[in-house]
Amino acid sequence: MSAPVEAPLAANPVEAVLRSFRMPHIWCPGCGIGTTVNCFARALEQSKLNLDKVVVVSGIGCSGRVAGYLDLDSFHTTHGRAIPFATGMKIANPKLTVVVYSGDGDLVGIGGNHFIHAARRNLDLKVICINNFTYGMTGGQMGPTTPVSALSSTTPFGCFEPGFNLPHLAESAGAVYVARWTTYHVRQLAHTMGEMLRKNGFSFLEIISPCPTLYGQRNRLGDGLAMMKHFKQQSVLRHGAPTKEVGIELQGPIAVGKFVDIERPSFLDVMNEQLGRTLEAEYAGCVKDHVPD
Amino acid sequence: MKADPIGVLTGTHFFDGDHACCEGALAAGCRFAAGYPITPSTEIVERFAQRAPLVGGMFLQMEDELAASIAIQGAVWAGAKAFTVTSGPGFSLMMEHIGFAAMTETPCVIVNVQRGGPSTGLPTLPGQADMMQARWGSHGDYELIALAPSSPQECFDLTIHAFNLAEQYRVPVLVMMDECVGHMTEKVVIPPASEIEVAPRRYTRLPRGEYVPFHAGPDGVPEMVRAGEGYRIHVTGMTHDEQGFPAPTVEAQQKLVQRLVEKIRRNAEAIVRYEETGVEDAEVVVVAYGITARVARRAVELARQQGVRAGLLRPVVVWPFPENRIAELARRVRAFVVAEMNLGQIALEVERCSAGNAPTVLVPHGGGAVHHPEEILEVILAQARTEEVLR
Incomplete structure (x- = not known):
């Protein structure tokens, strides 16, 4: 009589893209960041890109820890400065696909100036912003996306300044690709991330994500699951919507979809064209020619 | 190794210190500069913007000094030699990224053409009051190297030396000029490339799997890789273990910070020059x-x-x-x-x-x-x- 054969455990389909040896991760139960990482890992797998040439750059905060869990060349930089670090990296070696993966406080609070200038330059960076409406790592303070009247540890009587409408900010500053989904929309997220990996220019994805531990609990939005259900109910699919109209209010509707997808010459295209035209044969090419493949 | 002749403007010149500093960077193999305009340092990057496209480099004007001082570090991890230049107020803004470079062992050069301070101070006039800030300005314990040229010729020579020291010890190296040295014009002799010694980056020859990114050799300095080569490294400003991953423990802190400090202190006699x-x-x-x-x-x-x-x-x-x-x-x-x-x-x-x-x-x-x-x-x-x- 032979021993019963155990069915092999199904392999995690995105295992190859993750640093499983770094698990368990630091994120709270019900947090949405891990969900987005799963979506991104799927997008990477499906992209057929040579992952040795894909770099992820994060700033500081809960979302800043994404870089450490992806099995890519990964850089966990300083608070707010992921974009300028990525800018130097992309220009010094344009053959790299450079993804900036960070949170709302990092990218548009302390790093807001870099965000708008990178969009203006239209350097080919893929910027993924986890928006949980709060500074999670430091204990749930109000931030640049906290909606009016929302409670936070530094707005104990309700927030009284309006939050940023991030898609509108990104488009106004010059982004060529702008989309928003929530962590409920896992297939759409992976699809959008895949489109961003192929897009040339400054592309921006806002992901509305639950922070049940701090933002959710304080504002009586329930646990992670309840917040996801809330995102599902409140989401309104609005592909191509004018970004001016997609601001988010506390408990209000969440416009999702791809708002902007246009063509505009990227920073490196314009630079190479202009220097080539002006300097002709004297133009020695940008830094890339001195970095071996 | 010797300098790449493409970046070396061999000859006898009549340069101010700022221009000489730029030529030193190019001769050292620097092909990426990022900066934000600030008197009295602007001539360095103005010249770099003019010269770099002819030698396979580029100047990127950033939105502030925070951005400039981290953009150069992104460029370094992509494989370039890079520097930024500034003066008083901009130098203050760069402090956090001097610490980041020290912590992540990112070889880079920061030039401070000192002016009178504090605050906006004397934008067009000299000062030497950033010397302690150069040493202690970023938070935490770390060591770095700072040079002080006293002539345009030294602005050229010591900028090359700064890049070489940065590569040898994997630290940020500061070139502490002053407005007088930056703006005085004197004879500057640039030798042939074959006479200019340039330190290569200390890249590893080990394959992925054997390579431990922050494991130091006998001189306390680990070997480096650049992004895009398949090593899938992690670089963080957090206290990290030898693999490069966050390690928020007393032991890891002691081991890392001790090494960062000792790699300079133990080699101080070799670095000191007077x-x-x-x-x-x-x-x-x-x-x-x-x-x-x-x-x-x-x-x-x-x-x-x-x-x-x-x-x-x-x-x-x-x-x-x-x-x-x-x-x-x-x-x-x-x-x-x-x-x-x-x-x-x-x-x-x-x-x-x-x-x-x-x-x-x-x-x-x-x-x-x-x-x-x-x-x-x-x-x-x-x-x-x-x-x-x-x-």
Whole structure:
């Protein structure tokens, strides 16, 4: 009589893209960041890109820890400065696909100036912003996306300044690709991330994500699951919507979809064209020619 | 290895210090600069913007100094040699990223053409009051290297040296110029590329799997890789283990910070560089650097003419400080006279190193102009006389 054969455990389909040896991760139960990482890992797998040439750059905060869990060349930089670090990296070696993966406080609070200038330059960076409406790592303070009247540890009587409408900010500053989904929309997220990996220019994805531990609990939005259900109910699919109209209010509707997808010459295209035209044969090419493949 | 001839403008030139610094960077193999305009450093990047596209490099004007000082580090991890240049207020904004470079062992060069401060201070006039900020400005314990050129020729030579030291020790290296040195025009000789020694990046030859990104060799310096080569490294400003991953423990902190500090302290004798004039028989030694060393040299000459045995010690590398040499001299000289364009910074260091064996007398200057040689001379003479009375 032979021993019963155990069915092999199904392999995690995105295992190859993750640093499983770094698990368990630091994120709270019900947090949405891990969900987005799963979506991104799927997008990477499906992209057929040579992952040795894909770099992820994060700033500081809960979302800043994404870089450490992806099995890519990964850089966990300083608070707010992921974009300028990525800018130097992309220009010094344009053959790299450079993804900036960070949170709302990092990218548009302390790093807001870099965000708008990178969009203006239209350097080919893929910027993924986890928006949980709060500074999670430091204990749930109000931030640049906290909606009016929302409670936070530094707005104990309700927030009284309006939050940023991030898609509108990104488009106004010059982004060529702008989309928003929530962590409920896992297939759409992976699809959008895949489109961003192929897009040339400054592309921006806002992901509305639950922070049940701090933002959710304080504002009586329930646990992670309840917040996801809330995102599902409140989401309104609005592909191509004018970004001016997609601001988010506390408990209000969440416009999702791809708002902007246009063509505009990227920073490196314009630079190479202009220097080539002006300097002709004297133009020695940008830094890339001195970095071996 | 020798410099790539494409970046070397061999010949005899009439350059100001800012332009000479730019040519030094290009000769050293720097192909990426990022910066934000600030007087009196702008001429360096203006020249770089003009020259770089012809030699396979580029200048990127960033939105502020925070961005400039981290963009260069992104470029370094992509494989380029990179630098940024600034002055007082911009230097203050760069402090966090000096710490990031120290923590992540990112070889890079930051030039500070010092002006009068604090705050906006004297934008077009000289100062030397950022010397302690250079040493201690970023939070936490770390060590770095800082150089102080005192002529346009040295702006060229020491900028190359700065890039070489950055690669050798994987630290941020600061070139602490001052407005006078930056804007004075003198003869600058740029030798042929074959005579310029350039330190290559210390890339590993180990394959992925065997390579441990922050495991240091005997000199305390780990080997490096660049992004895009398949090593899938992680680089973080958090306290990290040898693999590069966050390790928020007492043990990891002690091990890492100790190594970051010791890789410079243990190699300090090899890094330290100073120039001495008339120190052999000196009873009074003047310590001065940058533009002030040139004024001090005149004061020393005048003192000699009056029969006082004065000498000049000019730190070329200011950090790490030539502490052994000062300690040695303290046991036999009557006094140190420190002339600097601030109200007492390097003087504190001389006082510390002399450990009570010889007095240190400061000749301060608030900035905006250089000392008069006579101001330094008076102090030299007073010290020589004081000692005689005591005897």
